[in-house]
Amino acid sequence: MKNVPSVLAEQVHQANLEIHRREAEIYDWVHPEIFGNYEQTRLQHELQYITRVLAGRSELRALDLGCGTGNISLKLLDLGYEVTAVDLSAEMLAVLDRKLAQRGNLKCCLVNRNVEDVLLERGVSNDQDLIVFSSVLHHLPDYFSTVELAYQQLARGGVLYICHEPLPKQLEHRSWGKRVISHLLEWIDLVYIYGVKGLVYTRQALMHRQRFRRMDYSLSDIHLEQGIEPHELEKLLLEHGAEILFVKKTHTHYLSILSDLDERWRLSPASSFRLAARKPLE
Numbered sequence: 001m002k003n004v005p006s007v008l009a010e011q012v013h014q015a016n017l018e019i020h021r022r023e024a025e026i027y028d029w030v031h032p033e034i035f036g037n038y039e040q041t042r043l044q045h046e047l048q049y050i051t052r053v054l055a056g057r058s059e060l061r062a063l064d065l066g067c068g069t070g071n072i073s074l075k076l077l078d079l080g081y082e083v084t085a086v087d088l089s090a091e092m093l094a095v096l097d098r099k100l101a102q103r104g105n106l107k108c109c110l111v112n113r114n115v116e117d118v119l120l121e122r123g124v125s126n127d128q129d130l131i132v133f134s135s136v137l138h139h140l141p142d143y144f145s146t147v148e149l150a151y152q153q154l155a156r157g158g159v160l161y162i163c164h165e166p167l168p169k170q171l172e173h174r175s176w177g178k179r180v181i182s183h184l185l186e187w188i189d190l191v192y193i194y195g196v197k198g199l200v201y202t203r204q205a206l207m208h209r210q211r212f213r214r215m216d217y218s219l220s221d222i223h224l225e226q227g228i229e230p231h232e233l234e235k236l237l238l239e240h241g242a243e244i245l246f247v248k249k250t251h252t253h254y255l256s257i258l259s260d261l262d263e264r265w266r267l268s269p270a271s272s273f274r275l276a277a278r279k280p281l282e
């Protein structure tokens, strides 16, 4: 989506503020598709791979855009990066701040701003070794221009890493048997996530003596339904001279074991993608 009307962009930002204000304290619990073992291991491996690609550079600097409660920032700190973690939501950053205080980690700078504004203000800085969008692009009104702005912040040889983004729904050219299995897995996954969310929200409601209000993600996750086509991002980055390190389409389930099964047996259509691209050295 390009040239999003500013009124819609503002509505998307407001919806994100509201959703993440309400979700911050329980975010890690109600997103097992991110915080489950399977996705955490995959993230760790990919970040280690990218760090090897960046080997030889001194004082690695990273920007974690839409950092949330620190899923990526904390891993990067452990890998020795100096991290700037940006997020629109003060409540999500407060959770990250608490985690940092527990670790006594000081090499992380928290910025409570809109990603687009931060990037526009920085202009073409060419000073970051790694820039990450993890599960963020589908929340941004105009993600193409934001990716372009982010790319301009990369130092020569620096890496842009995008992960956990929804794919457009795939047309199923699959056998009857595979379709039945994939619906069955989807059903098990939904029972699991409704169970998890039911427990977490009930606990929240009891603790804060508030009635649970349904969350509406249609504006905050503006590109979730329609999905994001990685080839278009790839094309954009290639136009800027980037080298594509990998593009992977994966099966994202709430239950880690289902993602694991899918990785081995390809039972369901891929639902999300991850991409890494490097800015040329000269």
Ligand SMILES: C[S@@+](CC[C@H](N)C(=O)[O-])C[C@H]1O[C@@H](n2cnc3c(N)ncnc32)[C@H](O)[C@@H]1O
Pocket: 013, 016, 020, 034, 065, 066, 067, 068, 069, 070, 071, 072, 086, 087, 088, 089, 092, 113, 114, 115, 116, 133, 134, 135, 136, 139, 140
């Ligand atoms: C699904 S969460 C992902 C958090 C984290 N990156 C992770 O991997 O768990 C999306 C995050 O993006 C933030 N966000 C949404 N729109 C934003 C914007 N325009 N600028 C900065 N942060 C934004 C939200 O506040 C939220 O913390």
